[in-house]
Amino acid sequence: MPEKGILELKIFLEKPRKIFLASHRNPDGDALGSTLAFYHYLSQNGHEVSMAFPSEFPPIYSWMPGSDKILIYDRQSEEINKCIANAELFIFVDANNLSRIDKMGLEMQKYETPLFLVDHHLDPDLTSLYYYAFPGESSACDLVFDVLTEWEQKKYIENIDIATCLYTGILTDTGTFSYNTSPKLFEKLSRLMLAPFNHIEIQNKINNALPEKNLRLLGYCLYHRLEIIPEYRAGIIFLTKSDFEKFNIQRGDAEGIVNYILKINNIDIAVLFTQQPTITKISFRSLGDYNVEEIAKNYFNGGGHKNASGGSHFKGLKSAITLFKEHLPEFFNKYKTIN
Numbered sequence: 001m002p003e004k005g006i007l008e009l010k011i012f013l014e015k016p017r018k019i020f021l022a023s024h025r026n027p028d029g030d031a032l033g034s035t036l037a038f039y040h041y042l043s044q045n046g047h048e049v050s051m052a053f054p055s056e057f058p059p060i061y062s063w064m065p066g067s068d069k070i071l072i073y074d075r076q077s078e079e080i081n082k083c084i085a086n087a088e089l090f091i092f093v094d095a096n097n098l099s100r101i102d103k104m105g106l107e108m109q110k111y112e113t114p115l116f117l118v119d120h121h122l123d124p125d126l127t128s129l130y131y132y133a134f135p136g137e138s139s140a141c142d143l144v145f146d147v148l149t150e151w152e153q154k155k156y157i158e159n160i161d162i163a164t165c166l167y168t169g170i171l172t173d174t175g176t177f178s179y180n181t182s183p184k185l186f187e188k189l190s191r192l193m194l195a196p197f198n199h200i201e202i203q204n205k206i207n208n209a210l211p212e213k214n215l216r217l218l219g220y221c222l223y224h225r226l227e228i229i230p231e232y233r234a235g236i237i238f239l240t241k242s243d244f245e246k247f248n249i250q251r252g253d254a255e256g257i258v259n260y261i262l263k264i265n266n267i268d269i270a271v272l273f274t275q276q277p278t279i280t281k282i283s284f285r286s287l288g289d290y291n292v293e294e295i296a297k298n299y300f301n302g303g304g305h306k307n308a309s310g311g312s313h314f315k316g317l318k319s320a321i322t323l324f325k326e327h328l329p330e331f332f333n334k335y336k337t338i339n
């Protein structure tokens, strides 16, 4: 069973506790939503809660309730180390293993503090004392919904702050309800929407709020950098270090670009290569049964989900693209019959 100790944890939380919440580097809407939903629930119940991400979150999420209380390890490590040292419980959301959050994870591993892992990625670390890990579910927020309803029934889910955060995480991790959905998920969403928040307003804040330069960058990528490999239903885009300078962009600004490749008809596999100061980062997306997690894991030191994964390469941008192209035919042939 991919869950352990949920009811014991509820008993542990009957006393006020010091709790440290953490999620992954380059936090997305789901990392924020799941962290903040726990933050609101736990602080409303008298616990002393601190929360941290290894790196900054995109400003597009700064309207989320409680986001101003999030600490960032890249610039507040001392303060965070104190929170880690004092905590009686760690809650780690939307990531499968503490080893994935480098320095902050190492700091947490120094202590015997019980850990509660809530995640929907593949290969969750099931050595923690408590976990609720269902790989393949839509989002960490989807799972936080389960945990909170198991603990508290309906009333907490209808709290406006908690509902806002959970809705946002589900919205962003399902590409506005376009993948990883299920009747059960829509049932949960209908429960969340009983809370008095404006869900269209949230969609606009997330989907219709790109800075102009990001859209111009997208246009540039699609016009100048898109390579289509029709025989393997694949499309790739790359960005160099000098592109980052030219468009004055940070890595987060390029994140959504890969999804546009999949909008092309007859394309089911999409890859974005971004050249970083020392490494090349790769984002994989796919439609249908093409399991890009496999290619991310086998060749690019990464992982994630079947239709959305990430990885990295240490021998330069060109070498990363060549490596992908080398393995594309076998990858395509493996899955083409089931698609």
Ligand SMILES: [Mn+2]
Residues within 6 Å of the ligand: 030, 031, 094, 120, 138, 139, 140, 173
């Ligand atoms: Mn997620």
